[in-house]
Amino acid sequence: MTTTAPARRPRRDAAANREGILSAAATTLAHDPHASIDTIARAAGLSRRALYGHFDDRDALxxxxxxxxxxxxxxxxxxxxxxxxxxxxxxxxxxxxxxxxAHVQVAAAIALDDGHLDDTATALAPLRRCVAAIVRRGQETDTLRTDVPAPTLSRLIEETARTMVTRVDAASPQARPLAVRAVLSIAGLSWRDGDALVTRLEEESPC
Structure with a gap:
């Protein structure tokens, strides 16, 4: 009597391969942002042809x-x-x-580079709405700077965060407090008030 593999196993294998490719891409691109599709496929333990079974090209990946x-x-x-x-x-x-x-800096840097900003604007719409809501409330309560319109301030905050993600090593122990201070500074807080909030947050979540 012959047996057959469960019908859903290929789907699980395909899903595992896809996740493996994404993981390999993140690791490979962290070392070489210009790594080829062949290099990524080898890192994932797959052939180039197998990788193309999941992604049409490097841009799709x-x-x-x-x-x-x-x-x-x-x-x-x-x-x-x-x-x-x-x-x-x-x-x-x-x-x-x-x-x-710190875990997805490669993806974040890709998302925030000039070539992908249009895609990013759509993909990060919920995050951008959150920032805009905070800014509006901050200006209404006079706790964030009011010398620039809310949409402009939101954009300044986004650009500050973008610069930090793409220019600072997220693995550095000083990176996170520096990023928070930079965003709070552009939002209108003094460095002393920024430091106080950084200290509070680091005490709440030191890791």
């Missing part, structure tokens, strides 16, 4: 990394209470996002 990183960032934004004290809400959002950026 990068877009999937972008979307995966965006989903993680958006999920964190959804946990932020935008009705909280605005400086604290902004500090907490940056603090949590930076912790996540």
């Amino acid at each position: 990068l877009r999937e990394m972008l979307l995966a990183g965006a989903r993680r960032f958006n999920a964190l934004a959804e946990q932020i209470e935008t009705d909280d004290d605005p400086p604290l809400a902004l500090a907490r959002l940056t603090h949590r996002l930076w912790s996540e950026a």
